[in-house]
Amino acid sequence: MEKQKLESMLIDYIDNRLNTVDKRVVEQELVNNAESYKLYEELKEVMHLMDRSARIEPSAKLRAGFDDLLKEEMTSARQTKTVFFQPALYRVAAAVALLILGGGIGFWISHQREERQLAERERLEALEKQMQITQQMMAMLQNGQSASQRIQGVNVAVSMGKADDEIVNALVKTMNEDPNSNVRLAALDALSKFSDDAAVRKALVTSLQKQKDPVVQISLIQLLVKMKEKSVVNDLRKIVDDEKTMQAVKDEAYSGILRLS
Amino acid sequence: MTDELIMEAVKRGELQQATLLFERYHKRIFNFLARMTMDRALAEDLTQNVFLRIIKYRTSYREGNKFQSWIYQVARNVFSDHYQANKNKFSDFVDVEKISDHMADLEEHEAQDEKEKLLHQSMARLSEEQRELLVLTRFQQMKYEEVAAIMDTTVANIKVKVHRAILKLREYYFEMEKI
Numbered sequence: 001m002e003k004q005k006l007e008s009m010l011i012d013y014i015d016n017r018l019n020t021v022d023k024r025v026v027e028q029e030l031v032n033n034a035e036s037y038k039l040y041e042e043l044k045e046v047m048h049l050m051d052r053s054a055r056i057e058p059s060a061k062l063r064a065g066f067d068d069l070l071k072e073e074m075t076s077a078r079q080t081k082t083v084f085f086q087p088a089l090y091r092v093a094a095a096v097a098l099l100i101l102g103g104g105i106g107f108w109i110s111h112q113r114e115e116r117q118l119a120e121r122e123r124l125e126a127l128e129k130q131m132q133i134t135q136q137m138m139a140m141l142q143n144g145q146s147a148s149q150r151i152q153g154v155n156v157a158v159s160m161g162k163a164d165d166e167i168v169n170a171l172v173k174t175m176n177e178d179p180n181s182n183v184r185l186a187a188l189d190a191l192s193k194f195s196d197d198a199a200v201r202k203a204l205v206t207s208l209q210k211q212k213d214p215v216v217q218i219s220l221i222q223l224l225v226k227m228k229e230k231s232v233v234n235d236l237r238k239i240v241d242d243e244k245t246m247q248a249v250k251d252e253a254y255s256g257i258l259r260l261s
Numbered sequence: 262m263t264d265e266l267i268m269e270a271v272k273r274g275e276l277q278q279a280t281l282l283f284e285r286y287h288k289r290i291f292n293f294l295a296r297m298t299m300d301r302a303l304a305e306d307l308t309q310n311v312f313l314r315i316i317k318y319r320t321s322y323r324e325g326n327k328f329q330s331w332i333y334q335v336a337r338n339v340f341s342d343h344y345q346a347n348k349n350k351f352s353d354f355v356d357v358e359k360i361s362d363h364m365a366d367l368e369e370h371e372a373q374d375e376k377e378k379l380l381h382q383s384m385a386r387l388s389e390e391q392r393e394l395l396v397l398t399r400f401q402q403m404k405y406e407e408v409a410a411i412m413d414t415t416v417a418n419i420k421v422k423v424h425r426a427i428l429k430l431r432e433y434y435f436e437m438e439k440i
Contacts, residue, residue: 050399
């Protein structure tokens with residue numbers, strides 16, 4: 001018989017795990033083979049030694065140690081109980097609540113971001129629109145083929161509510177240089193709307209020295225008087241003293257000097 | 262009440278119930294560890310460690326699993342953690358000649374005849390796995406099925422390995438007897 005198989009069968013034989021047939025085979029082998037019998041005896045000795053080996057008794061220290069550790073664990077479990085939700089249902093409820101809260105916060109943050117993006121987009125659109133209007137207005141003021149187109153440009157400027165440097169410069173230029181007196185008047189009228197602006201004020205004062213159109217001159221004097229712009233008194237005197245000045249303008253200038261002094 | 266029902270109660274927080282499991286298992290676990298370490302004091306410390314882990318990690322016990330398999334798995338982990346922490350394997354530092362002295366203390370009620378001495382010395386020369394298999398199947402008289410469940414392998418595999426371990430033990434035993 002193969003050695004390995006025999007060894008295994010001998011162990012099972014000692015443990016009484018063999019069926020009748022295999023048992024016979026082993027017994028036959030033991031009768032016929034002295035070496036196998038020796039092996040059997042040796043295996044039986046170590047196996048029985050192990051099986052008979054007495055149970056070892058632990059000392060009382062082991063039990064005392066266990067009692068201490070259990071007490072300690074029970075105390076710490078009671079403490080953690082106050083922190084954690086003990087029944088599984090509460091833990092699940094807490095988890096669900098956290099999930100909902102987390103989802104809510106996430107939704108709120110993304111909503112806020114969307115709103116911010118929307119506001120930003122609206123602001124940019126408004127700015128773009130204003131720039132387009134400004135460009136249109138400038139184009140109308142500077143290149144308008146007819147006086148009415150240029151007046152329309154002036155009106156657009158007025159409708160914008162707030163004047164930036166570019167618009168003021170364009171209006172001042174129109175007021176001083178436009179070939180049509182109606183357009184010049186309209187520009188002056190537009191500038192009067194922004195007379196609180198320091199730059200506009202300065203532009204109007206400077207314009208008084210250059211202005212040659214009597215209609216515009218009169219309107220400008222009236223506006224400056226209304227604005228109580230006292231710095232123009234000297235300029236008004238020059239207009240009064242200038243021989244070339246039309247009488248109507250002189251009268252208006254004189255009247256202005258009286259009201260501003 | 263079954264071990265499993267008791268452990269489920271412990272898992273739910275009824276820690277006092279762990280006393281019952283201690284009553285049922287502490288001697289077996291202590292014997293297993295004493296045979297593995299061949300050091301009584303160390304075996305007591307490690308046994309305490311096993312029960313500490315059982316209580317501390319009670320929530321990791323999976324309901325429906327056999328408690329005996331679980332506690333032995335914990336004991337095996339405690340044993341191997343101990344030797345890994347000491348960066349030593351049992352066989353690297355155990356002086357085979359001194360085993361009988363350790364065991365004299367260990368087995369105060371046993372007759373310390375020559376055969377017993379030889380047995381323990383031979384056991385100490387086995388690999389850790391072989392020694393463990395013999396402690397479980399012979400000293401603790403566990404069925405191959407139970408050991409297979411603890412070691413997470415097949416019964417056939419356990420049987421082959423146990424047979425090899427017995428043959429190796431016999432070899433060492435009679436080798437030493439001749440000296």
